Amino acid sequence: MNTFDVIIIGGGFLGLSTAYQLSKMGVKTLLLEAGDIGGGTSASCSGRAQTCEGHLDPLNIQIIRDGLARHETLEEELGVKYDWRKIGLFLLIRSEDLWQRWLERSAILTRAGIPTEVVDRATLQKAESNLITSGLLGAAFAEEGILDPLKYTLAYANAARRHGGTILGRSKVIGFEVQNNKITAVRTSKSTYYGHKVAVMTGAWASRTTQIAGITLPIQHTHAEAMVTEKLPKVLNNGIELADFYETIHGKPRAVAIGVHPQNHGTLDISESVTKTNLLHKGVSAWGVTNMAKELIKMLPILEKVRIVRTWGRPTSFTPDEQPLIGWVPGMDNLFVATSLVETITAVPVLSEWMALMLQEKETPVSIEMYSPSRFSHLIGKNELGVLTA
Numbered sequence: 504m505n506t507f508d509v510i511i512i513g514g515g516f517l518g519l520s521t522a523y524q525l526s527k528m529g530v531k532t533l534l535l536e537a538g539d540i541g542g543g544t545s546a547s548c549s550g551r552a553q554t555c556e557g558h559l560d561p562l563n564i565q566i567i568r569d570g571l572a573r574h575e576t577l578e579e580e581l582g583v584k585y586d587w588r589k590i591g592l593f594l595l596i597r598s599e600d601l602w603q604r605w606l607e608r609s610a611i612l613t614r615a616g617i618p619t620e621v622v623d624r625a626t627l628q629k630a631e632s633n634l635i636t637s638g639l640l641g642a643a644f645a646e647e648g649i650l651d652p653l654k655y656t657l658a659y660a661n662a663a664r665r666h667g668g669t670i671l672g673r674s675k676v677i678g679f680e681v682q683n684n685k686i687t688a689v690r691t692s693k694s695t696y697y698g699h700k701v702a703v704m705t706g707a708w709a710s711r712t713t714q715i716a717g718i719t720l721p722i723q724h725t726h727a728e729a730m731v732t733e734k735l736p737k738v739l740n741n742g743i744e745l746a747d748f749y750e751t752i753h754g755k756p757r758a759v760a761i762g763v764h765p766q767n768h769g770t771l772d773i774s775e776s777v778t779k780t781n782l783l784h785k786g787v788s789a790w791g792v793t794n795m796a797k798e799l800i801k802m803l804p805i806l807e808k809v810r811i812v813r814t815w816g817r818p819t820s821f822t823p824d825e826q827p828l829i830g831w832v833p834g835m836d837n838l839f840v841a842t843s844l845v846e847t848i849t850a851v852p853v854l855s856e857w858m859a860l861m862l863q864e865k866e867t868p869v870s871i872e873m874y875s876p877s878r879f880s881h882l883i884g885k886n887e888l889g890v891l892t893a
């Protein structure tokens with residue numbers, strides 16, 4: 504009863520979508536999630552299926568283009584509505600250098616089938632009358648998708664269960680049994696499970712999870728804070744982000760990179776203030792919330808008197824080269840890891856299918872060797888087998 508072909512650890516977008524694909528392919532699959540399903544970072548994100556902000560390598564472009572197309576029929580496939588719709592996105596451009604960069608990016612993306620254009624300030628202002636555009640040169644514009652991230656995680660969980668997968672919340676993995684570089688059993692506080700293959704899909708917690716099997720992976724994270732407004736009359740027609748979002752947040756102790764995204768139910772999702780920290784937590788800070796609010800009002804003064812109904816924080820992982828980490832962990836025989844995707848929501852419908860094939864040692868339609876953990880062999884450390892207590 505307690506033996507599975509594959510045990511997945513982590514009930515976010517990656518773990519749940521892979522559990523669904525494996526179960527659909529007839530593989531006996533168990534997913535263990537420490538808290539509530541989606542309760543890590545996935546169900547608390549902005550729900551955007553991003554299209555134009557990621558890497559421009561051919562593999563990523565193919566994943567994004569195909570992933571976006573898959574969303575058009577995925578609600579029907581999973582049998583649950585997760586409020587999928589298309590929406591425009593303006594990426595605000597504040598410098599000449601960025602303007603040039605986005606002219607080049609938009610040409611590459613458009614040629615690759617992801618239509619993107621650069622528009623001047625007057626066009627931006629006409630599209631978004633409430634936005635303060637002074638100091639801006641204009642914006643890059645692309646269409647992307649938006650969905651309800653909690654419904655999306657639950658859609659995958661329910662579909663996996665319908666196909667025979669076992670999906671368990673409140674089941675934190677605290678230990679592994681390892682023999683001759685092979686994980687033979689996975690322990691939670693309640694039970695021990697036996698698996699032929701073990702997949703760590705614990706997002707920003709991934710290195711902490713593999714450490715209990717004696718492996719330290721070079722995964723870092725940023726901690727982002729976000730908030731949501733009360734329901735409002737229409738303020739924006741499109742989502743708004745900074746064109747230099749990643750440059751703004753990365754490598755700094757603290758930074759605010761304001762993004763505002765209209766949700767289906769009339770609220771505005773506002774993200775994010777970002778802190779560099781070694782701590783993994785879900786909290787907010789006085790610094791983060793206040794500075795986000797200040798930047799928001801500079802951009803959209805019409806929101807000055809609006810009530811914020813909820814704030815939260817979540818970690819997002821990244822690797823030293825900022826590319827995803829997907830594949831078998833060197834030095835172990837049956838330990839797979841997947842984390843640190845870019846444009847995760849868009850990529851998941853495609854990558855989950857490929858990860859399910861990899862976990863059965865089958866070939867993927869396209870090689871994703873460039874995401875393999877072996878590229879970091881020199882950075883992967885060994886530690887004593889551990890037990891997770893905190």
Ligand SMILES: Cc1cc2nc3c(=O)[nH]c(=O)nc-3n(C[C@H](O)[C@H](O)[C@H](O)COP(=O)(O)OP(=O)(O)OC[C@H]3O[C@@H](n4cnc5c(N)ncnc54)[C@H](O)[C@@H]3O)c2cc1C
Nearest residue numbers: 513515516517537543544545548549550551676706847848
């Ligand atoms: C504010 C914010 C907004 C974002 N907006 C977007 C967006 O609009 N679009 C987008 O694509 N991405 C967005 N992201 C990034 C995106 O949310 C993440 O890339 C994605 O959720 C990662 O999914 P995951 O499955 O890898 O990890 P997670 O969703 O974090 O899932 C990992 C799970 O593992 C569990 N876990 C950890 N340790 C254990 C253990 N020992 N045992 C069992 N379970 C364990 C955790 O509880 C967690 O639920 C955003 C991130 C933030 C912070």
